[in-house]
Amino acid sequence: MTAPTSRLAPLPDALDAVLAPPVPVLVAPMAGGPSTPGLVAAVLRAGGGGFLAGGMRTPDQVRAQVDRLRALLADDGARTPSPAARFGVNLFVPDAVNTAIPDAARTPGALAARAEAVAAHRERLTALARDLDAPLPDAAAVTPDPAREREQFAAFLAAAEEQAWPAVSFTFGLPAPAVFDRLAAAGIPAGVTVTSAEEARAGVGHGAVFLVVQGPKAGGHRGTLDPAARPGITDLRTLLSEVRQALRDTPVPLVAAGGVTDAGQVGRLLAAGATAVSAGTAFLLTPEAGTSAAHRTALRQTVAGAAFAHPDDGGAATAVTRAFTGRWARSLVTPFMDEFADAPAAYPEVNALTGPLRRVAAERGDLEHVHLWAGTGAHRIAERDAAVVLAALTPGE
Template identity: 55%
Template sequence: MREPQTFPAPDSGLPALAALAAAPVPVVAAPMAGGPSTPELVAAVIRAGGSGMLAGGMKTPDAVRAEVEQARALLGQAAQPSSAGRSGAGPSSPDMRPDDGADLRLGVNLFVPDAVNTRVPARDGRAAAARRREVEAFAERLRPVASRLGAAVPTAEEATPDPESEQAQFEQFLALAEEQAWPWVTFTFGLPGPEVFARLVDAGVAPGVTVTDEAEARAAVGNGARLLVVQGPDAGGHRGTLDPAAEPGTAPLEEVVREVRAACPSVPLIAAGGIAAADQARAALEAGADAVQAGTAFLRTPEAGTSAAHRAGLARASERNGLLHGSDPEPDSFPNESAPGWADTTVTRAFTGRWARGLTVPFMAEFADAPAAYPEVNVLTGALRKAAAAAMDLDAVHLWAGTGAQKARQVPAAEVVRSLAP
């Protein structure tokens, strides 16, 4: 049995740090943009004794507002088990007690657009024009695939974000964090300026940043981050490098955690990336993390908003490894059943223009040289990915997953929390 970790919390006015430290289970449900993270999933993980994050990426402020309200309503309607399963025992006792800190373990993750990312090198007119040409060329290469799927590919102009709009929406998110009094927020894809962190701390919101190495951790803390999500190379979905053009590191998660802990000894650390079992969670904690974050492990839970295509890919990955759990309703065959690598994952820029890990599919190899242009590439491929998913043509779908994808089980989220408890 693991005793709750005591976070070093220099900010007594940030109650979320204390609530995260006191969580019965040091497991955080990762924010998974694009649908998998739902209020139901986050509330289920928190009710099971963990903590959870809603995914603000690719959503409007109004959509995030509604999800926060829904998650809070779900938490307010439910009681908390008297034991959240720190020992990894079976289902919780029916005896329930209120969990006073549950609402404080609810967080929101936000993407940092280039317009407010202090780690993006300045682009002159020549660099911007070169990037636009790369995006235009990639759009042309995508059109035959999109045509086969009955989808359209936007123009490079349509896919290019407006910096003023990016800044305005980011400001709306910050105002929403203040208005709704989010307990904690993490930033991914970049590092906002110090004034953003100071503003959130003044509002009682604990701000954090996803980092992938020691240098990024130092920069984040230097700008005012009060907690860090330390992401290793086995993570599913996008790598959280602060500079979108940077090559993501390959050092094992435990090594990165040890380095960041040595560099930032008083900052709470949440280790993320490839956490699929209790022994992996334990190893990350022993390396210096205060909690672990898992995403792929929750993708097949009934509470997750994972698409049918994504669930089918994960089921096939599990099946090919002889690790099917429970009765899976997915069909016995898939359009690309013979495709190699279903148990494998690949880090690719093909789908979005930013490095991300997913189940290996042919689209990754065909467009392995996609330009480092997020969000433009993400916009260009959006319609064709949606069409492919609707047709269950998994060859052209982004099936984000970490290296432990074959271990993802079709069980309730609470059971996943218990299975990860160190």
Template identity: 75%
Template sequence: MSSTTAPSVPAPVPAPLDPPVPVLAAPMAGGPSTPELAAAVIRAGGGAFLAGGMRSAAQVREQVDGLRALLATPEEAGRFGVNLFVPDAVNTAVAASARGGAARIARAQAVASYRERLAPLAADLGAELPSVLTVTPDPDAERAAFEDMLAAAEEQSWPAVSFTFGLPAPDVFARLAAAGIPAGVTVTSPAEAMAAVASGARFLVVQGPKAGGHRATLDPQARPGITDLRTLVFAVRHALGPAAVPLVAAGGITDGAQVRPLLEAGAVAVAAGTAFLLTPEAGTSAAHRTALRQASAGVAFAHPDDGAASTALTRAYTGRWARGLVTPFMDEHHDAPAAYPEVNGLTGPLRRAAAEDGDLEHVHLWAGTGAHRVEEVGAAQVLASLAPRAEP
């Protein structure tokens, strides 16, 4: 890369990626993303993506209807999208070898072994672990659920769709384009970006290593990269060349001074998730809020030298790499199998029981590296703090 100026972004940029304030509320599955949070950010001048992951199509329809009811103008109603998980059954980035009988047997054995390791903790917490068969996904059911989501997008005319956890087939992008719905993909490397655009992605969310929650590698078996976000955005922009599409930069953004360099590197907007977790509009759980308050106060989940949030990547809770505040459970199960959603299903009862008891050692506390800077203020105030500005 010899140039220091990123190529211009081709028009048009999908409306959810082009708000007056170039900041989007990132989708946070499992509860934090709500219509109220999205609406507050949009009304304050930003954009937002609802989280379709871990929800049924009927539940997502209800979320979309709820969000639209909270928005006052057609312009505001055009500034949201819906993020969908890509199950393995429709993920073109899953290697053929990973779908074979031997691979499936080995995976089931690894999940069964993990279940045995979790049994003593389950007994201590009074939780009942599901069987391996119960948590093993049915490919036909995955395909049917994904089809239901696409039908909901068409019928409700979502302004945009973003995919995470994989790369759908080109006909999915063509189908949404025919319905007037721009579809994008969350990527973590230039190679993933090129594959997504070749399949028909109209925009990309470029996720850096400091992001809280799940890393969005297209291949669920891949170890996420460590290239810093600004360098990654610049590398993706130049790797795409003439095929460039609008980019959104995501991962560890908690301050407006971080935004301008990302826009200069080639992003049209940034997405923030952790920064919104303590807002009253977010659906963040009580346990998660308690942990974030402790991290921001420096009384727990913090490095002793500088008070920064102590976070790490783990597969212990879900079977997919995700960044969260460091817990003893993460340390104990650092070698959890790469098996999502099976591991997520196994640990679900444990996490729920721990959360009910206020036990922060065994719940997942997704957060980016800037979790110690999260403030307990309204979403509009958070958005204002993220508006791009020069370094002080």
């Protein structure tokens, strides 16, 4: 039996299908490969919801992903609500359009200091690049072009309008109110990922009509609006309560995310006020996911207790690090994270510098030098079809 959500009032029609599917569990957007149209389609067909990952893809690639997802769901159009109406697309917010970045971080002096830090970090990576026989991009080549960032972001918004995406969520920053207004005018509800009550107030103030509230146990990147900010450690249920209190005068639907791997957690989060619960790590070993071979190997070892185990309790040994991308993210612990723990707060520059090293290491099966995004419950996941994983996350099943 599917457990009801904890909604206190009906959702707006445009959001109901996306955030209130028959099973109140959404498959999280996992950029860099794990999220695929096949994974989202499998979860939607089984009664859940989900978001495609637009991060680290071009607008044309995301258009193709949306077309593919809709094609996979074409035979399910007679169902009510239609699975094809129950998805959204998650977009990264580049620095050029992120209103949450302090003005002080955009001054010529601050930008010059950042460039110097990236160049110095590149020098530290040269020995490893030589050992791996991997190319190392020039520091200038990985410096983002603000004009190009704005152009690509605008192209994503155009794709959302033209393809009539059912919903959009933003991660890595907070776009201007005009962005939310533009999507609202097109009938597209838009939300943002937040990690604190303060960020929640800012998101709603800019026009977000729902929030993804991300707790500290989440695998992969933390969704702090200011990329230089250290993510909080408030547990997810407490954070939900704090966000609800902060928004008591302007309540919006809340999606709880971060470290969810079983139905008990889902039920408790729904009871704490979440409209739906988002899970990512739980789906990484499904056949429908695009998880890389190296990542799957590491996760299997974690589940078996053969590696990446915490010495105290045998659970997954994970930590939050900037070593791989220049932005805080949770990974299974590897030597690379210790060696480059002081990587500068510079995304996407650090990500671009380490990308070729990580690709070569992954091709060789070298798990010491690749990012292995995973939540704290990675040792509890299973290698099963996405529909089976969804059933295991469903309260009352």
